[in-house]
Amino acid sequence: MRGEIESALGVDLFAEVTGDERLPSCFEVSELLSASVAAVASAASSLVEAVGLASSPPPVCVHQRLVSLWAGRSIHPVGWEMPPVWDAVAGDYRTRDGWIKLHTNLAHHRRAALSVLGVEPDRGLVARAVADWDAEALETAIVDANGVAAAMRSRDEWLRHPQGVAVATEPLIAWDAGRPGSLRSWGGTRDRPLAGLRVLDLTRVIAGPVATRTLAGLGATVLRIDPPDWEEANVVPDVTLGKRCAHLQLDTSEGKASLERLLADADVLVHGYRPGALDGLGLGAEARQRLNPHLIEATLDAYGWTGPWAGRRGFDSLVQMSCGIAEAGMTWSSRTEPTPLPVQALDHATGYLMAAATLAALCKGARGNGIGSARLSLARTGYLLARHPATITGTLGLRPEQADLSPITERTPWGDGRRLRPPFDMQGTTIAWDSPATELGATSATWSD
Template sequence: MTLLTSLPAPGSYRVTGTGHRPSAYAVSELANASVAAVGLAMADLIAALNLAARAPEVTVDQRLASLWFGASFHPDGWEMPALWDPIAGDYPCADGWIRLHTNLPHHRAAALSVLGCAEDREAVAAEVAHWDGDPLEQAVVAAGGVAAALRSRADWQAHPQGKAVAAEPLVDWIKPRRVVLRDRPEASLSRPLQGMRVLDLTRVLAGPVSTRTLAGFGADVLRIDPPGWDEPGVLQEISLGKYMAQLNLRSALDRERLKDLLAQADVLVHGYRPGALEALGLDLATRDAIAPNRIEVTLNAYGWTGPWAGRRGFDSLVQMSAGIAHAGQDWARSDRPTPLPVQALDHGTGYLMAAAVLSALAAAARGEEVAVARLSLARMAETLVALPKNLGGAQIHTADAADLGPHEDSGWGPARRLSPPLSLEGCAMCWRWPASPSGTYAPRWDAA
């Protein structure tokens, strides 16, 4: 198997379960394929590490894969915090629609500074109505915020960034080099990533999905957040199985601590925009010097080439930009943008990032060169748009009791987690630690 470049073909894995997410696009087909990509890459790694006599068969549960694209965490007897702040959402503007993403305080402040109004949804709506979409999007971005005007597929395909993204590979491998993997005698068929150290420098949502997936096969995932960090309604979903720690990277002492952690890591997964790691003194040459034998996978929102390569973004914004919410509006016969029923770009990209890690590990185990893998939400959008819809059966909306696994004593309260969507012969996904808030663990590899 060469390094991962695309989603697996139907028929290369076994599918159980039925149903589909109702959407203008092939959301459940993407769920099946991206989860299967992890399984097939894991089977290849198991073979490369000689953990089994042959590569194990891969099975994806179609219903569970579709559900994991939504929420896997289900509180037991208490309510989850709101996922969105009161200002975030879609607003009519003078020539269409725009989405403001204001969950983070500095993004909210940027949008309000441009609009010049109070932190009140009605006041924001009144001001947005005076703007055309493109100028307001540009003004919010220039102020350090995040926003996306609604575009059609034709508009996006004609846009310089849309053209750039369409020309990029789904998984862009750069800077190939030789990597010598650290011995992990504790690795086994049942826990093939046992003892592997994964340094997680990611935020909502694709990057954390990838590292949560690796933790499900035994990896020690150490996630580093800023002091006081929280993502209400999200950390419960993605902190499963991880050591959730914090460092202040504005501090020289904590930056050195991060370098020490990187030097001991087998895998680095990060979602920093171009230039951000360089600003921390961790450019690629420095990372190569500190951790020459690491596997590295990264992502951004809008792709790695083109005028928006450095633009902040999230799944919901990319759906607006790339024409997905516009196509959904037509499909639903609605008078407003209609996004996918789940954040499928995040989840699909996250599983493919995990598969890229496994693919690189397998290549290194065979003595082949590996490279840094780069993925983006916008490129995943192009893959989703091109994916044929072929699944029928009942519509999948919410989980039933039969979909849930055993009790999880999370750091917020009792809960149940969806049963895993992926299985391999002799190798089942499971997590050692329940979900926990950021800062629960110390920033070290023996945090437990």
């Protein structure tokens, strides 16, 4: 696993991983997460050397227990509660011939699923309606209605499916051809290597936001943009740590002009709208390059960049259903219903790998080797994990102990909280977040107040 990540990234994974506690799974989930964070740590250390902040890459150390805990909830509220992870309808339902997962956390996706099923948002009504469908037919109908759902497939079925075939031929990290050019000097320090680096964040829910949260932990200024009506209450306290978050209506001329100004002054763009969505907003690759020839990009999608499902909306939990992970979990655990990974590991690993790819691209640029951008997908990360069945049964639960938590109280808009300690260390650098988690749209759409 480390070897594949190393060659995809083009950086030696020299970070030491400490601890051997593992999450329970039939796949090497904790190993995947640790290797992805080792990629971040190793690339960050290489960057410190590349930009002349140290004469050699500083030692880096990854804490497997903390990495695994970060894949659950990273904030531990004091006197308040995190909203539930799932809305009232989301979940696995029995079809005539198998299982389907409905992802209905976002209101427009819920409307799409319910309109296909022709029922009100009630689990019992949904279950009765789903039972009259075949899984793939319902999946297709919901996707055609711009919703999100995934039928449960076995790994063999996925490897034979045209999308599974396409994903298997994609690289873990697809680098573009690169272009000549130099980076703007952002003025990082040994303590905070990314201080002054501007990261524009057009990502949602977990995977992309984990990438930008990781860069913020190294000192980057991260500005996240969302449409004014976008809401992800169940993950916001976890993923907005260290970021500025602003609203922009990008399909208006003022909103687009604001984004163009932000893009022109950015160093990095991390995005996770569906492929083609930025083009639809008049901000396709050429336009972005014209606005900012120095811009490094890291992008993700759900199901890969080639094949019939390239462009399909998706989430980690759906990709796990499609690619055989939920079915393998069911057999392994002797349960009678789809059994996903104990955490949304495809999201977290893909997010860390996007952060690592950004750091590797900065390294390359700093060494005068041009400007490059990377593309990743949840499905390709899933393909990596599914080839690594666990040989040791993990037992780690997701409840942290006091020693796992930072002693500092984080003051959030929802109340005080304690954040997990950082999942890795780098000698001479403070891994920390300069601001607490915040509501979406809380700041102005500018690089500073």
